[in-house]
Amino acid sequence: MTVTIYHNPQCGTSRNTLELIRNTGVEPEIIEYLINPPSRSKLVELIAAMNIPVRDLLRKKGTPYDELNLDDPNLTDATLIDFMLAHPILINRPIVETPLGTKLCRPSELVLDILPLPQLKEFTKEDGEKVINTEGRRVSM
Numbered sequence: 001m002t003v004t005i006y007h008n009p010q011c012g013t014s015r016n017t018l019e020l021i022r023n024t025g026v027e028p029e030i031i032e033y034l035i036n037p038p039s040r041s042k043l044v045e046l047i048a049a050m051n052i053p054v055r056d057l058l059r060k061k062g063t064p065y066d067e068l069n070l071d072d073p074n075l076t077d078a079t080l081i082d083f084m085l086a087h088p089i090l091i092n093r094p095i096v097e098t099p100l101g102t103k104l105c106r107p108s109e110l111v112l113d114i115l116p117l118p119q120l121k122e123f124t125k126e127d128g129e130k131v132i133n134t135e136g137r138r139v140s141m
Helices: 012-022 040-050 077-086 108-113
Strands: 004-007 029-032 095-098 101-104 130-132
Touching: 004 012, 012 108, 012 130, 040 077, 040 095, 040 101, 101 108, 108 130
Parallel strands: 004 029
Antiparallel strands: 004 095, 095 101
16 A cells, blocks of 8 residues: 655644644655655645645745745646645645655645544644544544
8 A cells, every 4th residue: 555645844734634644654765845846747746635625725924935926826836736846845844745645734634534444543743633542533513
């Protein structure tokens, strides 16, 4: 079983998602997308697999989004993808691919919807929010 995470180790949400994957006993393929960004075809494939608009993958905070005027509604999907490839920091994260689907995992608990194996133990996010209880079950929201 292959699980892949497009990861930014500086991002708390990405770190929490990675740990939720590991909490199933799986060591995922980790792609630090700021160092090794996806190809155009892979990025297009990920967006299609997530079934989201291209704009929903754009990250605004801590990026050149405003300076590049990416809120311009006349920009095409192809142009927005060009900007994401030129500035990988614009790609929101983490993106996780599993046999059950591909998802932008914000918040990190969204990864639970596509993990094929159960959680093995309790898990609390870095901010102190408990996500998985002592029985390995998702805590109700």
